[in-house]
Amino acid sequence: xxxxxxxxxxxxxxxxxxxxxxxxxxxxxxxxxxxxxxxxxxxxxxxxxxxxxxxxxxxxxxxxxxxxxxxxxxxxxxxxxxxxxxxxxxxxxxxxxxxxxxxxxxxxxxxxxxxxxxxxxxxxxxxxxxxxxxxxxxxxxxxxxxxxxxxxxxxxxxxxxxxxxxxxxxxxxxxxxxxxxxxxxxxxxxxxxxxxxxxxxxxxxxxxxxxxxxxxxxxxxxxxxxxxxxxxxxxxxxxxxxxxxxxxxxxxxxxxxxxxxxxxxxxxxxxxxxxxxxxxxxxxxxxxxxxxxxxxxxxxxxxxxxxxxxxxxxxxxxxxxxxxx
Amino acid sequence: xxxxxxxxxxxxxxxxxxxxxxxxxxxxxxxxxxxxxxxxxxxxxxxxxxxxxxxxxxxxxxxxxxxxxxxxxxxxxxxxxxxxxxxxxxxxxxxxxxxxxxxxxxxxxxxxxxxxxxxxxxxxxxxxxxxxxxxxxxxxxxxxxxxxxxxxxxxxxxxxxxxxxxxxxxxxxxxxxxxxxxxxxxxxxxxxxxxxxxxxxxxxxxxxxxxxxxxxxxxxxxxxxxxxxxxxxxxxxxxxxxxxxxxxxxxxxxxxxxxxxxxxxxxxxxxxxxxxxxxxxxxxxxxxxxxxxxxxxxxxxxxxxxx
Amino acid sequence: xxxxxxxxxxxxxxxxxxxxxxxxxxxxxxxxxxxxxxxxxxxxxxxxxxxxxxxxxxxxxxxxxxxxxxxxxxxxxxxxxxxxxxxxxxxxxxxxxxxxxxxxxxxxxxxxxxxxxxxxxxxxxxxxxxxxxxxxxxxxxxxxxxxxxxxxxxxxxxxxxxxxxxxxxxxxxxxxxxxxxxxxxxxxxxxxxxxxxxxxxxxxxxxxxxxxxxxxxxxxxxxxxxxxxxxxxxxxxxxxxxxxxxxxxxxxxxxxxxxxxxxxxxxxxxxxxxxxxxxxxxxxxxxxxxxxxxxxxxxxxxxxxxxxxxxxxxxxxxxxxxxx
Numbered sequence: 006x007x008x009x010x011x012x013x014x015x016x017x018x019x020x021x022x023x024x025x026x027x028x029x030x031x032x033x034x035x036x037x038x039x040x041x042x043x044x045x046x047x048x049x050x051x052x053x054x055x056x057x058x059x060x061x062x063x064x065x066x067x068x069x070x071x072x073x074x075x076x077x078x079x080x081x082x083x084x085x086x087x088x089x090x091x092x093x094x095x096x097x098x099x100x101x102x103x104x105x106x107x108x109x110x111x112x113x114x115x116x117x118x119x120x121x122x123x124x125x126x127x128x129x130x131x132x133x134x135x136x137x138x139x140x141x142x143x144x145x146x147x148x149x150x151x152x153x154x155x156x157x158x159x160x161x162x163x164x165x166x167x168x169x170x171x172x173x174x175x176x177x178x179x180x181x182x183x184x185x186x187x188x189x190x191x192x193x194x195x196x197x198x199x200x201x202x203x204x205x206x207x208x209x210x211x212x213x214x215x216x217x218x219x220x221x222x223x224x225x226x227x228x229x230x231x232x233x234x235x236x237x238x239x240x241x242x243x244x245x246x247x248x249x250x251x252x253x254x255x256x257x258x259x260x261x262x263x264x265x266x267x268x269x270x271x272x273x274x275x276x277x278x279x280x281x282x283x284x285x286x287x288x289x290x291x292x293x294x295x296x297x298x299x300x301x302x303x304x305x306x307x308x309x310x311x312x313x314x315x316x317x318x319x320x321x322x323x324x325x326x327x328x329x330x
Numbered sequence: 331x332x333x334x335x336x337x338x339x340x341x342x343x344x345x346x347x348x349x350x351x352x353x354x355x356x357x358x359x360x361x362x363x364x365x366x367x368x369x370x371x372x373x374x375x376x377x378x379x380x381x382x383x384x385x386x387x388x389x390x391x392x393x394x395x396x397x398x399x400x401x402x403x404x405x406x407x408x409x410x411x412x413x414x415x416x417x418x419x420x421x422x423x424x425x426x427x428x429x430x431x432x433x434x435x436x437x438x439x440x441x442x443x444x445x446x447x448x449x450x451x452x453x454x455x456x457x458x459x460x461x462x463x464x465x466x467x468x469x470x471x472x473x474x475x476x477x478x479x480x481x482x483x484x485x486x487x488x489x490x491x492x493x494x495x496x497x498x499x500x501x502x503x504x505x506x507x508x509x510x511x512x513x514x515x516x517x518x519x520x521x522x523x524x525x526x527x528x529x530x531x532x533x534x535x536x537x538x539x540x541x542x543x544x545x546x547x548x549x550x551x552x553x554x555x556x557x558x559x560x561x562x563x564x565x566x567x568x569x570x571x572x573x574x575x576x577x578x579x580x581x582x583x584x585x586x587x588x589x590x591x592x593x594x595x596x597x598x599x600x601x602x603x604x605x606x607x608x609x610x611x612x613x614x615x616x617x618x619x620x621x622x623x624x625x626x627x628x629x630x631x632x633x634x635x636x637x
Numbered sequence: 638x639x640x641x642x643x644x645x646x647x648x649x650x651x652x653x654x655x656x657x658x659x660x661x662x663x664x665x666x667x668x669x670x671x672x673x674x675x676x677x678x679x680x681x682x683x684x685x686x687x688x689x690x691x692x693x694x695x696x697x698x699x700x701x702x703x704x705x706x707x708x709x710x711x712x713x714x715x716x717x718x719x720x721x722x723x724x725x726x727x728x729x730x731x732x733x734x735x736x737x738x739x740x741x742x743x744x745x746x747x748x749x750x751x752x753x754x755x756x757x758x759x760x761x762x763x764x765x766x767x768x769x770x771x772x773x774x775x776x777x778x779x780x781x782x783x784x785x786x787x788x789x790x791x792x793x794x795x796x797x798x799x800x801x802x803x804x805x806x807x808x809x810x811x812x813x814x815x816x817x818x819x820x821x822x823x824x825x826x827x828x829x830x831x832x833x834x835x836x837x838x839x840x841x842x843x844x845x846x847x848x849x850x851x852x853x854x855x856x857x858x859x860x861x862x863x864x865x866x867x868x869x870x871x872x873x874x875x876x877x878x879x880x881x882x883x884x885x886x887x888x889x890x891x892x893x894x895x896x897x898x899x900x901x902x903x904x905x906x907x908x909x910x911x912x913x914x915x916x917x918x919x920x921x922x923x924x925x926x927x928x929x930x931x932x933x934x935x936x937x938x939x940x941x942x943x944x945x946x947x948x949x950x951x952x953x954x955x956x957x958x959x960x961x
Contacts, residue, residue, distance in 0.1 A: 170348035173613050175575025178593065182356045182605060185597050263472040267579060270474045271594075286475065290583075293482050300482070304475045312470035319466070532694065534737040540692045541732075542803065543725030544755055553740055560742075632787040633741055 054248065058324035068320035074313035082129035091122040093280045102296035114285065114299035115292045124302050127282040130275060131310055134192050134199070135262040141200035142261075143254045146207025151246060153208070154215030155238055161212070168205035176202055177267060184273040192265075195274050199261050210253050214246035221245070252322040259314030266307050282307040338624065342617045349613045350606070354395050357602045398603075402610065408603030416607040419592055424611075427588035429501060430580070431573045433508025434515070438566055442516045446523020446562070447555065453528050462524075465517035473576070477510040477583040494585040504586070511580040515569050522565055526558040533557075560630045567623035571616030638706075639843040640689070640728075640811055641665040645703035647684050647867075649914075650696060656914035658684040660867040661703070663941070666811065666843040671834075673846045673858035673875070675890065679911045681867035682847045686813045689845075690730050691720045708810060726756045729804035731833075733816040735796035739788035745772075745799050746784035752806040771802040775832060794825035798832065805836055811843040818853065830857060851894055855879060863887050866912050866922035869941060873948040883950035883959045885929050921953070929954050 062068045081088060096118035104112040111120035153164040179202055187194045215238075218224060224241050232241070268274030269283025277284055282303040289299035389397075401408070407416035449458040468476070484490045484506060495503045509516075530536060531554060539553040578590030585591075589608055596604030628634050647659035659681040666672045674682045687693045688700050691712065705712040707728065712720060732738035740748055749771055750764035759767065765784070772780035775798040788796055797817060804812050817833060818826040834857050837844045848854060854861060854875065861878050863871040863886065871884040882888040889907035909926035912918055918925055924934040933953055941949040944959070952958055 166344055166348070169345045170352060173345055173349040173616050174352065174609070175572070175578075175612060175616075177578055178575055178609060178612070179353075179356070181578070181594065181597050182353065182609075186600075259470065263470075267472050267474055271579070271582065286478065290478055293478065294486055297482055300478060304471075304479065308467070308471040308475060311472065312467060315470050316466060534732060534734065535740040537692055538730075538732060538738045538803075539740070541690055541724055541730040542752060542755075543721050543723070544751065545721065548755065553743075556742055557740070631742060633789050 054325065058321070061324040062320060065320050065324070067316050068324075071313040071317040071320065074309060075317060078128050078132055078310055078313070081125055082132040085125050085129060089122045089125045091119050093118065093123045093126040094278055095119070095122075102292055102299070104296075104298060111302045112296070112298045114289055115296065116288070120285075120299050120302050123280055123285055124282070124306050126280045127285060127303060127306065128310070130192060130279065130281040131262045131265065131307070134195055134265040135258045135314070137192070138196045138199040138203065138261045138265075139254050139258040141196065142203040142207050142257065143250060145200060146204035147211040147246070147250050149204065150208030150211030151215045151238065151243065154212035155219065155234070155242065157216075164208065164212075168209060171202060171205040174202070176264065177271070180264070180268045181271060181273050184268060190276055190279055192275065192279075195265050195268060198268075199264060203257065203261070206257065207250060207253060210249050211246055214249050215242055218242045218245035248325045252318055252325060254318075255321055256315050256318030259311040259318065262314065263307070263311045335621075335625070338621050342621065346613060346617060350399070350610050351395060353609045353613075354398065354606055355391065357605050358391055358394065398606065402607070407607040416604050419604065420589075420608070420611065423587065423589045423592045423608075426586060427574055427577050427581070427590065430504050430508055430511060430577055430586065430588060431570060433501070433504050434512035434573050435566060435570065437509050437512040438516050438519045438569065442512075442519030443523050443559070443562060445520040447527055447550075447558075449520070450524040450527025450531065450558070451550070453524075458524075461520065465520050468513050468517040471513075473510060473514060474579045474583060476513050477507070477580055480506060480510060481583060497587050507580050507584045507586060510583070511573055511577055515566075515573065519562060519565060523558065523562050526561055527554065530554055530558045560627070563630060564623045564627060567626060568620055571612070571619040574615055575612050638665045639668050639670075639708065640845075641706045642685065642689060643704050643706070645685060645688060645705065646701040647681070647688050647693065647698060648701050649698050651915065654915040657917060658698070658867050658914055659688065660917075662864070662867070662869055664862045664869060664872065666845055668810065668843055669837070669841040670860065671837065671844040671846055671858045673848060673854040673861045674864060675848060675851065675854065675861055676864035677849060677911050679914065680864040682864045683815055684867075685864075686730070686815055686845060686847055690728065690813060691717075691724060692730070722756070725752060725809070726807045727809050728811040728813065729807070729809045731797075731800050731804045731812065731814040731817045734820045735793070735800045736788060736820075738800060739796065741788060744785050744787055745791070749784075749799070749803055749806060752803060756807055767806070771806055772799070774805075775799070775802040775836075777802075793821050794829060797821060797825075797829050801829070801833060801836070805840065805842075808840050809842065811845070812837070813845045813847070815847045816849070817846070819848070819850070826853070833857075851890060863890070866917055867914065868922070868951065869949075870923065870951045871949065872941070873944070873950075877945075877948055881959050881961070883944050883948065883955045884952045885927050885954075885958050886923050888958060889926075921951075929957060 096116045097113075098117045100113045100117040102113060102115055103117075106112070109119050109121060111124060114120050114123070149164060153161040180198055183198055183201075184194055219242060221241075224237060227237055227241050265274055266281065266283030266286065269276075269281045270287040272287065274283055275281045277288075285303040286300055286307070289296065289303070293300055398408075405417065407420070409415060445461055449461045452458050485492065485494075491506050492503060495507065535557075536549060536554055539549045544553075574589065577586075577588060578593060580586070581588045581590035582594060589612070593605060593608050595601075596608065642665065643663050645659055645662045646657075649656040649658055662681065662685050664672060664674070674685070676682045684693070684698070687698075689705050689707075689712070693700065700713060703713075707723070710719075710723070712723070715723075739745065746765060746768045749768035750761065753759040753764035753767050754761060757764075769780050769784050772784060777783060777795055777798055783791070788799070791799065797820075800817075804814075812833075814833065818829050821829060830853060833844070836842075846854070846858060858875045861871075861873060861875050862869050863878075863884065865886050871878070871882065871887045873883065878887060879891070882891055886907070889905070892905040893907065895904055907926055912922055912925075918935075920933075920935040920937055921927070921930070921939050924930040927934065929952070931954075937953070939951045939953045941951045942955055944950050944955060950958070
């Protein structure tokens, strides 16, 4: 969303390196680069970045856990009725702020709505906003970034200045200003806003990756052989730029879910009667003394969801970043 | 160096214009700029027309923008919804947010850097893994959730602090809000410091320092830290702008009457001048902080030369 | 003997298993003597030196056996604080790439003066004066002004001179130079090597010169120890080796030096690659690449046979090799 999420990702990287990387002596280089004298051990086969990454991921518990959480979230956002029979909008004021009781494990919120049902249905909003916004940001950002990086010159300079402008605007603030006047009660304005302010982050990554890939010898060779621009971009450059975009987009997905909740908490994202964790947390905060459960359950669900996506992105980055091997 | 500063200042101009224009457009096109001017009531058509003329609202937007910016540079930020000058509002709001930001930065430096150094020196040990996981959790939990939870625990359950901050907002009442505001950045600072320390720890010059027979403490502080903290310092510097802009959530949770609070009020009442004025100042702070960070780089790393 | 390394073993734990970097190295250096340690990268020559200095990265590295005796101290049994006092003061190290080995954000003056403030407890002012003196000593022009500059402001040769100045600062008894000229231009290489040799003679220091460059060795070394797969395969006075190597690996190294009188002929190269240190072949580690290898070489690891009173070779067929 903003520059701060760009730079520290370098810091998030490098969590699970170890072993030979740390030798740091000339001996280590020999260990890394030269195959054994007998030639073809199982480690010595040529491996592609993706199959290699997949092999790493399958063995990474962080990846497995976060992927399972995300699969579960996707499942309940598609079929919430599979695990709850109630309706998130069926509320009984008489039961307001009551605690856990049979059939209502999470208790009731300030309006007497079932917290469990609302928490389950809230996943749909978060997943929808996260996935759709990320798709929009990724498509818009990588197309603009790739074009700017590939063609350079004026278009690149203009795009860079535009990204600077977007980075200079505090995100939450922009959301407040832009969304406060919109009365629509769907997820679309929020998604639109996230795409509007989120694309520069991806476009910077894509631009950088394309510029790096462009300088590769095989790309120069393909150009010399008369490959057209579109062929160069699609066949030779894009595959190299995809990995960093995927990593950043996965982590961004988590932050977008957090952003939607934050905006809804501030009252400008989704508004009741929509169901969203942000709305529920906001609605529960005045009763924090008497009914903390109404605050804790949606907060917990939100935290776990965002955590799952960020950890997934972290794991994917570790697997895809060849520098960390 | 002087020429570099001038060039950077010139580069800031289009970004500044772009960002403020964007906000100006958002506020003007989307909202009703005079809606807030008649207080809580709806303006009657005659007054509305008079106000429109008075504020030049009948002119095209770009002209309005120019007029506004012109006024701004003479120190006239316009009038807030309650009839106060926006500048007066700023004079009360900014000190509060600056205090809050200072506390947050302090937390980042003290806790973030310490944790980063400790984990960076103990890569792969339980402390490292534990802290690393904790940072992931902190990054994942949105600030408003962290804030509400801490308020619930420390303020309501255990009664260590007052759950909301008084209007003077003295330093001691801002400690918890400062921590909440810092939380996400704090986690980033920890991770950044950790990576940086771990990377530099294997570097040749650290090995030289050990080979010189320097005590471990001196190796770590004078050689390892000095180099590893360069990216951290620049991150923290750039964070000042983000923290001030992001304080809006924290200020709402703890009811702090700072920049975020005033902005929130301005937005609720659709008061164009408050919103644009405050955002303009925030954008300026952001740009200047980034410039200072770049210059700081040159001071910290003698290899960088500006041309 | 000034320094004696006996049966030293060092391992590294890596992702692919335990890498046996040093496997029973034994060598010694006398006061005023120069020992050249020769070998490809991965032969364990640098790791041995790091273990002697006590600057091994632990983990993943670990000394698993042997002893290092220096001026009567049994180094591996000393406490870290005692070893630290020896490092820099009694034995010093010169690294290959001075640009990365010097701290980029401190002035060279600070880095030199540090030796005196830490080890000798000098005041900063006196230490600074000493730093200028040292820079003069290694013939860096305009030392008084340049003492305030940073490493990146010096040329490669000047930087290496600063490394040398740092090493001789406290007049140590032993200097270990790890490929001190590899990163330099050929013309500068000779000057730096000359300076190092001159200072060594003057202070009567022991010098361990780690290199893969046989050309450098011939001029300055007294003895040569050739390393392969973490062990010494041949150890001999320098002239003996050049006359007739007693190990096929040494012969291979000598044959692969390009020579003017063989212009036009194909350049010799030892076939194959050095072994993976996590899977060193059984028997003689060199046998997969050895032109003299026979069945016994694949099963029996040769000891260091005594060729003469001052010479040893770890080859079952050293006689054959010696005869050409």
